[in-house]
Amino acid sequence: MAERVAFRMRVHPGKIAEYKKRHDEIWPELAQALRDAGVSDYSIWHDPETDYLFATLIRSDDHAMADLPKTDANKRWWAFMDDIMDYNDDGTPTQVDLVQVFHLP
Template sequence: METVAFRMTLKPGMRDEYARRHREIWPELADALHAAGIRDYRIFLDESTGHLFALYARMADHTVDALPMLPIMRTWWDSMAELMETHADNAPVSVPLTPVFHLP
């Protein structure tokens, strides 16, 4: 398994709504993420900057690159666009993070 980490940005005042929507994640979306090979997905918030730090493990045979083409993923992004910085197509602005340390 490979670990992937990235940063997104939450709009001011949207913390509680963002957390609520993720607590109530749609079962169809969770199923799609699992089917794509994503495991142990976590998101943390730096409340001082609004930066969301996300990481997940993905299986060697993952299909994560196909997720943006799934209707459930597009609908989720559309529903989350009011809460976070997004591109014109409502995909979250996501900055990959480079690993610099790992303590196994």
């Protein structure tokens, strides 16, 4: 059965317009890499008080999300975004997985 996952990231203060612009123009090869990895229904929300980004997506049972960081499209996207988001020393976005505590089907 497909699984919904959620996580948070952080955009640098004053950079949400640029963040949104870049995502409005998401590269077709990155969107395809996400789909190929079993990702669908991907949404990102912004909290203007904290600049946290809250993301949810659905991943298929046979998802290959662990392989996404190895794709050229993903590597280039992370390099493209690192000037406006919090990143780890290894060049990956700082991400905190969130635990579901309630769901109303």
